Amino acid sequence: MNTISYKTVSANKQTADKNWVLVDAEGQTLGRLASKVAYILRGKNKTNFTPHADCGDNVVIINAGSVRLSGSKVESKEYVSHTGFPGGQRFSTPKELLQKQPIKVVENAVKGMLPKNRLGRDLFRNLYVYEGADHNQEAQQPKKIDLNTIK
Numbered sequence: 536m537n538t539i540s541y542k543t544v545s546a547n548k549q550t551a552d553k554n555w556v557l558v559d560a561e562g563q564t565l566g567r568l569a570s571k572v573a574y575i576l577r578g579k580n581k582t583n584f585t586p587h588a589d590c591g592d593n594v595v596i597i598n599a600g601s602v603r604l605s606g607s608k609v610e611s612k613e614y615v616s617h618t619g620f621p622g623g624q625r626f627s628t629p630k631e632l633l634q635k636q637p638i639k640v641v642e643n644a645v646k647g648m649l650p651k652n653r654l655g656r657d658l659f660r661n662l663y664v665y666e667g668a669d670h671n672q673e674a675q676q677p678k679k680i681d682l683n684t685i686k
Contacts, residue, residue: 563602
């Protein structure tokens with residue numbers, strides 16, 4: 536009998552090898568950035584990927600204010616929010632949001648590419664977005680990666 540074991544190992548929250556990753560969003564296209572970040576948050580770049588568990592990395596995105604959108608999406612795309620009051624539906628364009636809250640543009644794009652369930656909400660908590668080059672995660676020593684090498 537062969538002594539090599541061919542058992543499938545299913546990762547869980549305790550056995551997941553979570554790392555800290557730093558991504559520079561300067562000059563990146565929003566959709567491509569968001570899909571690759573969601574890929575890392577989900578853990579699909581790891582060999583022990585498990586669909587029902589949080590086995591992805593913690594991602595820190597810097598320079599969110601300098602992300603770009605292709606085509607005429609800057610003026611034509613609309614974000615919809617609601618205040619909770621009757622008639623409280625509000626519309627805004629990426630141009631307005633990039634001036635006021637550039638973090639929201641990146642967060643909305645990444646959140647839309649995560650699962651729409653409890654796992655997706657847990658994965659979204661592993662994302663940290665900053666407008667400028669400074670971030671508060673120096674103590675975690677995030678490893679800088681180039682998104683162009685992923686996928």
